Amino acid sequence: MRTIRIGAGAGFAGDRIExxxxxxxxGNLDYLVFECLAERTIALAQQARLADPDKGYDVLLELRMSAVLAACRENGTRIVTNMGxxxxxxxxxxxxxxxxxxxxAGLKxxxxxxDDVLEAIRGSRLSLLEGGTLADLDNRIISANAYTGAAPIAEALAAGADVVVTGRAADPALFLGPLIHSFGWAADDWETLGKGVLAGHLLECAGQVTGGYFADPGVKDxxxxxxxxxxxxxVSENGDLIVTKLEGTGGAVTTATVKEQLLYEIEDPARYLQPDVVADFSQVRVRxxxxxxxxxxxxxxxxxxGLLKVSIGYIDGHVGEGQIxxxxxxxxxxxxxxxxxxxERxxxxxxxxxxxxxxxxxxDALHGAALSQGGAPYEVRVRVAARTEAAADAIAIGNEVEALYTNGPAGGGGVSKSVRQVVAIASALVPESLVSTQLGFFEA
Amino acid sequence: MKLRQIAHSRTGDKGNVSTISVIAFDEADYSLLAEQVTAARVAAHFAGIVTGPVIRYELPQLGALNFVMKGALGGGVTRSLALDAHGKSLSSALLDLDLTAPEHPEGGQARQGKS
Structure with missing residues (x-):
């Protein structure tokens, strides 16, 4: 049975390069996938694009591509990424x-x-999954992007693309697209598509399945x-999967690392909603x-x-913070x-x-007083954070903490303060018929 | 004994929902997890943090449970004022849960009593 090798080159926007x-x-790879979008990233990118129409893509795009493109060309490895x-x-x-x-030369x-559906939904009374409707967010909305599926990625690969750049594609679709293209999986072969989503889900966070975010000294080394x-x-033609990594690299792939990643960010394991399929991980086994x-x-x-999730970015006031x-x-x-x-101030x-x-x-900062029992620490850090509508009010939060230098208790040091505008995310579901994807091609 | 002695855990986030897996190191300990790490106990453990319901999903073939905690992230990762807006550290708090060690080891008198 045919097998393809698909690697994960990044699990988040700031991930390591080497x-x-x-x-x-x-890696002797057929495909190398870079997953670099979090819920809020695309809204922040939309702000960057509004400021400069030539921007709005991942700031590390050129660095990552410069690092891998020549080797990928030489080894026949095609790249898929949502860094668009x-x-x-x-x-x-x-x-x-x-x-x-x-x-x-000739690289395609x-x-x-x-995936940008802002104009299509603007002004509507679309229900938000968090409660309320789109109208409540009114003129504070800055972006609306649908999670698109694997089909346009597979289509781009079929048209000969060496690199496929998407916007808000669903993370597992970045992996499912190459699998559909390689094996010709049917769009209604739900079981096999579910297996493909499983592969994508396990790989998309990169190091989180190879021992990253897992170590607990003395317990899980x-x-x-x-x-x-x-x-x-x-990945085999029938969707069977083996997760592995390069010999000589750090980390580990074990049944325990794979189980942790399998359930990561999953709600009902029997119904993992994706644009292409409702994947079912409830009977998955690892060995x-x-x-x-x-x-x-x-x-x-x-x-x-038949519904696609839409992430709606909106301005939600400011947060001011001070620490000492x-x-x-x-x-x-x-x-x-x-x-x-x-x-009191x-x-x-x-x-x-x-x-x-x-x-x-x-x-007690992380989990509150009830869970935070134990002895007195040698040092503590005071942290005050508040949400305000206006930036000027947010500035006052850090200033009040800073004023503790000369007006507060003895021996306070190391003040930091910050103000940030909050770009929050709300979610909604739209019919897939509302979203039509297009492909554009560029040749070196 | 602590949950940490027989299980490991990872937290994920979606909006204002926190998901926490609890995975037995040894799949033979799954029944102990299933019996003692109930949705109600997890909800009680996180009282004051989680404002919505806690739902438990069972994955016996993995020796694992998956908890979905609604209203757990201060209004959502993108809005929260919390130091750990993603709630990523919640898994460590859950592993401190106290468990009652079984009186009889697996295959001991408890099992014989049932047969």
Missing amino acids: PAVELACH AANPLAAAERVRDVARRLGL VAAVTG IEGLARLGFPIGE SVGPDRVAVDGGNGAART SYAGTGAVERGRLALAIVR LALTGVPMTEVRFDLVGV
């Missing part, structure tokens, strides 16, 4: 430019567009995290078949819902006094806030 280079040079973000066409042109600079780059190897999926080799089977699927540290005996008491002072000065938090980092 693991992808190792895969490009030594809010501007896949501009991104594809940049990839072509990189290819030209590297002397890779495809852009998948059509992992060697070589500073040179973690990224995963390779060996070790060699060093750093884990076989995964039992994936299944059911007919897709205290140390030594009595640090916790001085930290609590500092929080009480800032609380914000009331006295009447800073308009819709939400505020007073945290003692090192004591």
